[in-house]
Amino acid sequence: MRDLQEMETFADSGLAPSILEALSAMNFTKPSPIQAKAIPFLLENSRDLIALAQTGTGKTAAFSLPILHKLDLTRSHVQALILSPTRELALQITKDLMNFGAKMKGLKVVTVYGGARADVQIRALKNGAHIVVATPGRAVDLLTRKVLDVRQISTLVLDEADEMLNMGFKDDLDTILATTPPTRQTLLFSATMLPEIERIAKQYMNDAQQINVGGRNQSADKVEHVYFVAHARDRYEALRRIIDAHPEMYGIIFCRTRRECQEVADKLGSDRYAAEAIHGELEQSQRDYVMSRFRKRRIQFLVATDVAARGIDVNDLTHVINYNLPDQLESYVHRSGRTGRADKSGVSIAIINMREHGVIRRLEHMIGKKFTQQPIPSAKDICARQLLAVAQKILEAPEVERAVMEHVPEVLEQLKDISKETLVAHIVSEKWGHFLEKYKFADDINVDSRGMESRDRRENSGIAFATFQLNVGRQHNFTKQDLFGMINASRELKGSEIGRIELAGGTTTFQLEAARAGAVIGAFRTAKFNGEPVLVTEAAPMAPRFERGGSRGRFGGRGGGRGSRSGYRGGSGGGDRGSRGPRGGGGGFRGGNRRGGGYPTRPGGAPDDL
Numbered sequence: 114m115r116d117l118q119e120m121e122t123f124a125d126s127g128l129a130p131s132i133l134e135a136l137s138a139m140n141f142t143k144p145s146p147i148q149a150k151a152i153p154f155l156l157e158n159s160r161d162l163i164a165l166a167q168t169g170t171g172k173t174a175a176f177s178l179p180i181l182h183k184l185d186l187t188r189s190h191v192q193a194l195i196l197s198p199t200r201e202l203a204l205q206i207t208k209d210l211m212n213f214g215a216k217m218k219g220l221k222v223v224t225v226y227g228g229a230r231a232d233v234q235i236r237a238l239k240n241g242a243h244i245v246v247a248t249p250g251r252a253v254d255l256l257t258r259k260v261l262d263v264r265q266i267s268t269l270v271l272d273e274a275d276e277m278l279n280m281g282f283k284d285d286l287d288t289i290l291a292t293t294p295p296t297r298q299t300l301l302f303s304a305t306m307l308p309e310i311e312r313i314a315k316q317y318m319n320d321a322q323q324i325n326v327g328g329r330n331q332s333a334d335k336v337e338h339v340y341f342v343a344h345a346r347d348r349y350e351a352l353r354r355i356i357d358a359h360p361e362m363y364g365i366i367f368c369r370t371r372r373e374c375q376e377v378a379d380k381l382g383s384d385r386y387a388a389e390a391i392h393g394e395l396e397q398s399q400r401d402y403v404m405s406r407f408r409k410r411r412i413q414f415l416v417a418t419d420v421a422a423r424g425i426d427v428n429d430l431t432h433v434i435n436y437n438l439p440d441q442l443e444s445y446v447h448r449s450g451r452t453g454r455a456d457k458s459g460v461s462i463a464i465i466n467m468r469e470h471g472v473i474r475r476l477e478h479m480i481g482k483k484f485t486q487q488p489i490p491s492a493k494d495i496c497a498r499q500l501l502a503v504a505q506k507i508l509e510a511p512e513v514e515r516a517v518m519e520h521v522p523e524v525l526e527q528l529k530d531i532s533k534e535t536l537v538a539h540i541v542s543e544k545w546g547h548f549l550e551k552y553k554f555a556d557d558i559n560v561d562s563r564g565m566e567s568r569d570r571r572e573n574s575g576i577a578f579a580t581f582q583l584n585v586g587r588q589h590n591f592t593k594q595d596l597f598g599m600i601n602a603s604r605e606l607k608g609s610e611i612g613r614i615e616l617a618g619g620t621t622t623f624q625l626e627a628a629r630a631g632a633v634i635g636a637f638r639t640a641k642f643n644g645e646p647v648l649v650t651e652a653a654p655m656a657p658r659f660e661r662g663g664s665r666g667r668f669g670g671r672g673g674g675r676g677s678r679s680g681y682r683g684g685s686g687g688g689d690r691g692s693r694g695p696r697g698g699g700g701g702f703r704g705g706n707r708r709g710g711g712y713p714t715r716p717g718g719a720p721d722d723l
């Protein structure tokens with residue numbers, strides 16, 4: 114590859130003064146690396162160019178500025194055709210072209226894309242266009258109808274060529290490449306070098322110069338890659354904890370399918386996060402509405418498929434989250450490239466299951482950067498971070514209105530005997546107490562490399578456990594949250610003293626720190642479930658859940674043996690109508706009838722099946 118001359122400033126690039134004027138009005142002072150390489154090359158050469166660069170590198174200006182510079186505005190035919198994978202990106206390119214060409218009198222740029230009325234676009238083309246920005250399908254459609262004439266173009270741009278191929282535009286690209294004049298200069302931009310791109314280069318491009326800023330460009334260097342390992346069943350819970358641990362997050366959550374996208378967005382919605390789905394099934398007007406709310410930060414998270422997220426041009430995303438890694442690993446580059454843009458740093462997060470470690474290694478190889486594994490934040494971490502965020506918000510808050518200040522002395526007088534600590538604790542608890550409540554009984558859902566869960570680790574940590582059984586189980590719709598609810602309501606035991614819990618059809622077996630076994634009678638004395646007293650009995654110890662090479666043993670001698678030695682009654686020993694404070698008999702955790710419709714609320718925040 115020949116060395117390329119690089120320009121230092123736009124002023125010494127040789128670009129037309131009208132363009133320089135527009136650039137300085139836009140505050141483009143220093144060329145980005147891809148611009149520094151591509152612009153001088155394109156101004157001096159008619160050779161083809163392949164640039165490996167992803168979104169956020171300034172690639173739009175890299176091809177747009179030379180195209181504008183070379184335009185002959187006195188001639189009315191189409192001189193450049195720019196192909197983009199999505200409508201959003203096409204519109205963004207057009208907007209950039211109009212800004213760069215703001216001082217070029219008579220400049221006509223027309224955008225054509227699928228999913229919108231063709232007649233309006235045809236009318237625009239008939240009015241004349243120097244540059245046409247198009248999605249491939251609509252371009253072919255208009256070529257076939259002979260309303261788009263590309264026989265005289267001098268430049269053809271394939272922007273995000275890998276995305277166009279991934280989206281199935283291969284045949285359309287072939288048609289367009291074969292229809293445009295062989296004398297054209299072809300500029301191909303792609304984040305990754307797919308074999309199919311090499312084929313296009315071989316078949317349709319001449320002596321192409323290659324520029325590589327993809328993967329290792331400035332903006333990509335500002336992206337940190339992180340992954341979390343969770344059981345597939347805990348994926349959503351892991352997501353929730355990750356976002357709860359980062360109150361400042363503003364980002365895109367990527368899903369593999371439209372369905373998954375909608376499901377995740379719906380769950381987040383039910384859990385009261387400001388999140389909206391954006392996928393191909395939405396009407397254009399709905400997409401526009403969602404996007405405008407996201408830009409204004411009324412929505413904190415977009416939940417998107419790869420296709421829908423293309424062309425989303427939001428510069429200050431703090432995070433992108435791969436709820437599931439993409440099937441096409443190349444898409445990861447595009448996903449992560451949505452953050453760490455415009456001089457900001459960003460984090461790309463992947464939630465993986467235990468079998469996906471290999472995928473992370475392949476991604477590391479592909480992007481040339483290491484991922485770091487982080488533990489799924491614990492309930493304690495989350496609460497601490499949320500509370501600190503409250504403090505930060507207070508520090509950053511604008512001055513309090515005078516009308517409020519006027520009342521402060523009276524309030525101070527009334528609270529004069531309360532310490533500062535107590536006061537702060539009350540305010541914080543008022544504002545964010547629901548977080549503490551939500552995570553009160555949340556379990557650790559981290560998975561270690563051998564697949565042991567934390568409760569098993571606790572079991573193996575030398576703590577002695579006694580085992581008990583309740584006469585309610587899955588068939589009664591009894592859940593772990595119900596068990597914690599009873600324990601909490603009794604105030605005799607703490608959730609943290611419980612070890613493993615196994616829900617069976619008609620019973621629930623649980624471990625309790627042996628040192629606390631004596632409190633079990635009191636804890637269940639008045640416990641009721643669905644109006645019936647709950648009976649607690651001592652049970653045989655549980656077998657370890659994972660044994661190396663062995664079978665997954667259940668608790669031995671179920672039902673038989675020592676099973677029900679002594680009936681520790683937790684029943685109607687009198688006075689069970691009297692409530693024991695706000696959460697009598699576990700009812701505080703339940704919204705009445707569990708079979709009721711709608712999304713099941715899980716105030717305990719713990720997944721169903723830890």
Ligand code: AMP
Nearest residue numbers: 141143144145168169170171172173174
């Ligand atoms: P792109 O990769 O073309 O989507 O550009 C990413 C963002 O960087 C866009 O918002 C551009 O307006 C901005 N940008 C591109 N080049 C420059 C430059 N030389 N100086 C400042 N901003 C730029």
